[in-house]
Amino acid sequence: MTMYAQFREQVAAAPAGGPLVIALSTLGGDPEVARLMGDEVRLLHEYQGREALFLGKVAVYSAGATFMSAFPADRRFLTRGTRIMVHERILAKQIDVNGPLRTCVASLKASLHEIEHSIRIEEEGFRDLVAGTRIDFEELRRRAPENWYIEAEEARDLGLVLDVI
Template identity: 65%
Template structure:
């Protein structure tokens, strides 16, 4: 992409030059608090632009911010735009999934990283034998529910793109890195600026 091509792409989307909400760092409860503060301070009319740079974090905080965006869109009809900058990894991609593909943008050189949810846990078995199956069943239910949530997120991130749910499921276990150009050509984002 030449400098002129970049200028042309950027001139098509002037609102992206000045995001109302600018988030960077780990997706966690502190980012969620910054998100809520900036959302409250943003203009109430016109499109809302959110930019994000992150190496990942807590997927539930990504989902919570995404829910706020979806509720805003559903209840007010307000247009919401996503701008990924430099890195949109893991929980950042979970947040990006809350925006329809035609409302997603990346800056040149940005990379997405999609992967499976991670769990680190141990099961302590101690007590009467008749109580132990319940402990194991509870852990199994936690894993099964986490897989359902993961699959819901995978379906959202690929909805409207040429990437199939099955392809994402195949590539996610080994951390799928997607450069901005590929993300655009596969329809995961509308454009690169």
């Protein structure tokens, strides 16, 4: 949550006039923190009328792409040479089946529900990322398991970003 706190501090300290340009370079991180930061961008726009622009620099990987999805495609920019990487959420979990049978079933169901809900959250983000672009949701979903790297110019050509600067 340190990253989120720093993000909030920086947004609060930004000049009040004009569009807010949020520059990001990241190899990834916590997707829920990225969603939280994206929600802050949404709230700025909806409740303060503040226009926010996304500027990706060098690497916009994983949670960075999740954060980028909070911005409409026509408010996203990348610097030359930047790459976006989109992949599926990752879960590392061991399930210990041990105890009363009904408790074992409940534990297994709880893990299955966690996975199913995580997939729904992932797909919401994928839909936001491709909204208003020439990328089909099904194509993104098909390519995500193999870590889809998208170069800046390709991202522009696909409509994933407005321009490369």
